Amino acid sequence: MKFLPLFHIAITALLTSTPLFAQSINVSSPNGKIILTVEDGKGPSYSVTFNNQQTINRSRLGLAFKKAPAFDNSFIIQNSKKNSNNSTWQLPWGERKNVVDNHNELVVSFTSDRKLANHFKVRFRVFNDGIGFRYEVEKQPGLDKVSITDEATEFVINQYDKATAWWIPARGWNRYEYTYNTTPLTKVDRAHTPFTFKLANGTHLSIHEAALVDYAAMTINQQRDGTLKADLTPWSDGTLVKTETNFKSPWRTIQISKDAVGLLNSDLILNLNEPNKLGDVSWVEPGKYVGIWWGMHINENTWGSGDKHGATTSETLRYMDFAAKYNFKGVLVEGWNIGWDGSWFDNGDVFSFTQSYDDFDVKKVTDYGKSKNVRLVGHHETSGSVTNYRNQMSDAYDLYQQHGVTQIKTGYVADGGMIKRIDDQGIVRHEWHDSQFTIGEYLHSVTEAAKHKISINTHEPIKDTGLRRTYPNWISREGARGQEFNAWGNPPNPPEHTTILPFTRMLAGPMDFTPGIFDLSFNGLGDKSNRPQTTLAKQLALYVVLYSPIQMAADLPRNYEANLPAFQFILDVPTDWHESKAIAGEVGEYVVFARQERNGNDWFLGALTDEKAREVTISLEFLAKGKYYQAQIYRDGENAEWVNNPYEMIIENKEVSAKDSLTLKLATSGGTAIRFMALD
Ligand code: NOJ
Ligand code: CA
Secondary structure, three states, X not given: OOOOOOOOEEXXXXXXXXXXXXXXXXXXXXXXXXXXXXXXXXXXXXXXXXXXXXXXXEEEOOEEEOOOOOEOOOXXXXXXXXXXXXXXXXXXXXXXXXXXXXXXXXEEEEEOOOOOOOEEEEEEEEEOOEEEEEEEEOOEOOEOEEEEEEEOOEEEEOOHHHOEEEEOEOOOOOOOOOOOEEEEHHHOOEEOOOEEEEOOOOOEEEEEEEOOOOOOOEEEEEOOOOEEEEEEOOOOOOOOEEEEOOEEOOEEEEEEEOOHHHHXXXXXXXXXXXXXXXXXXXXXXXXXXXXXOHHHHOOOOEOOOOOOEOOOHHHHHXXXXXXXXXXXXXXXXXXXXXXXXXXXXXXXXXXXXXXEOOOOXXXXXXHHHHHHOOEEEEEEEOOOEHHHHHHHHHHHHHHHHHOOOOEEEEEOOOOOOOEEEEOOOOOEEEEOOOOHHHHHHHHHHHHHXXXXXXXXXXXXXXXXXXXXXXXXXXXXXXXXXOOHHHHHOOOOOOOOHHHHHHHOHHHOOOOOOXXXXXXXXXXXXXXXXXXXXXXXXXXXXXXXXXXXXXXXXXXXXXXXXXXXXXXXXXXXXXXXXXEEEEEEEEOOOEEEEEEEEOOOOOEEEEEEEOOOOEEEEEEOOOOOOOOEEEXXXXXXXXXXXXXXXXXXXXXXXXXXXXXXXXXXXXXXXXEEEEEEEEEO
8 A cells, every 4th residue: 555644544435524634535547557646735736656656746736816816725625526437438430439438536626714716626537548637616706707817737747857758839830730849858848738758667648638618728838847737828818718607627638558559549538528419410421532722732723813723613523523433522622712812821801701703603513513422622711810700600601501511621820829809899809729719719610510510620720629529510620730731841741740640639639631642742752842751652551540530632633543553542441430449659650550440341551650661560450350351452662762762662462360460561751551351
């Protein structure tokens, strides 16, 4: 048993009266490996052990308010209550169909003997894959309408001095679209979550949040070395959160695993979200799409009007023919609506979401699409002017709904802190993308769209916190550097980028990365400044590795028609899964995923590596026992390497079963994609 100082009394049962001494209460994960301890004494705090090792040291809990005294060190534990849960629920679409929610819960009530603002609860849940906790604040004297000015939550890392972190900066000009930093944990300043790090003993952790609704996003700020503190993104007036009692904060989460791969197989974030609030969501359709998109990014077309205008009726019909021929469900068309001329970055106030350019006929293209069983995928770029968007939202969604559009990609391109809103008094205010205000705008668009049976794919979004469980029409989002950076980013995404994403950004949820660029040398292979820094096989592997229920085949049709054998993998790969398993990987080095299609027996595998070529041997034990499969393998050729020889690829077939193993040979920034076709 753990040594407890004399003044601590361990309490496991429900307490009804306020004790005189400091207390400590434990709750463990169902498998007993994670133990969370809540204490008072020097103020409300929690700590965590994993596999008998201290992992999170005593870390503060508390909130401060503008017009009421803070939930501070004067609070003690009043009572507590335990529950446990072991149930299975289903995702309408996802990485897996059945999700197990197995946790032990501890609800701790804290109290202070003062008159105002004198009680709150913290609800802790401990799963086998980590912990979550949230503040719950009831109506009470002194707390009615509240402005939160600080959240005291800390994550004090034990043995921080030898820890390595993978992170992107928060409150920066470019929202979430940064290359990842790999540094000692002590070098982290202010970072976004999911914030992933590894301790010297190999334990991997990731701090994030779940169910971020009507609250500011939590970023983390390193104070003294190893002490990470919740740092909520403020409104333009400096307040962090404006709310009223009763309120609950989002869940603060720490995913914990003995190795890197364990983080990838965690459902903790989804488990901490509320069940589906939309009822029947059969109208939310996963699937693949193509679009008038990459041409603009590589300067072959323009969003605005003129000779190179991409979004013309005739070009859209051509894309619809292509989509129909190869069974894609949708054609995204960007630049169809008035407002793109000039510098569209600055056009937030002039975008119309109902009027199209003269050379784009919404009715004609959608009627044509219907005859071919292909849908137009809508597009609304706001350039961050959310008031302009809100004013037109209802008409804009009506228009698309009338024409059979069931999915809209939205965009909020604006520098960090530059979301433009017009307040009640007509005054222009600028807000952060991850402020409470803007978080409300994103969710408003999702719930309004749901009324029109439309799904939303948000670009320049608020980070995902698992809300797809509650609002399954929030079908995907960006929120990290995607493929577009390979067209014009400075620098483009480095080879390691997609080996870090799974362990960081992707822990939050699906990403619309837009894989599948086949012409890797649109500026010539020698131009490393702008091209995907990958082999062709790695582009295919991305479809399995980077989960999204909607996946784009992002390149131009001509580039696919020039390489139909490789294109076949994109045509075959599903976007909705019965089961997913990360089977190998290290952050920033390589990763291997296997996924089984929904409503079918085929399995798919995606493996990819950073700039280092490597061999990875994997057991095929994930396949159904006793069954045989034809493995259709798309792998880097013997001499492939990303810089000068990215196209060399071998496509070969092998008969395999669960008893076999495969050695995957990955070239520098290479990959392998496999379809395991079930044989009967
Ligand atoms: C940024 C998005 O990420 C990209 O996909 C889109 O093409 C542009 N904004 C224009 O809306
Ligand atoms: Ca973007």
